[in-house]
Amino acid sequence: MTDPGAYVEEIRRIIAFALEIPPERLADTTPFDDLGMTSRQRIQLLARAEVTYGVSVDIDELDRLVDIRGVAEVIAEAVAAQRPRA
Template sequence: MADPAGYVDEIRRIISFALEIPPEQLTDTTPFDDLGMTSRQRIQLLSRVEVAYGVSVDVDELERLVDIRGVAEVIAEAVEAQHARG
């Protein structure tokens, strides 16, 4: 699997911008629920990272989008799957 750590900083930047929170206040494991992120905002986040990385993620993966680390893992898997398909 691609290393999820390579996606963490960009995902943190996207979330920081979307929620208007300074990036230094977001750790890799800060639960999105603690930030007040709604399910709608998670869908928007998913859309943003799909565009940023040129991948498509199944909406069933939403339940894994609970923190920055979870988003990074989902994106790493999607990027790897896309590369495997060619």
């Protein structure tokens, strides 16, 4: 599996831009609910991450998108699943 940490900073930037808040206000484990993120915004975040990383993520993973770390883990798994197996 790809290291989720590789995606954290870009995801932080995406979220900060979407919510119009400074990136430094976002810790990896800050719950999106605490930031006022709606379920619609989480779906938009998922769509943006899919485009950014060229992956497809099952909508069932939406429940895991509760903080930056969760998004990074979902993206890392999607990237790893796309790689050809040796």
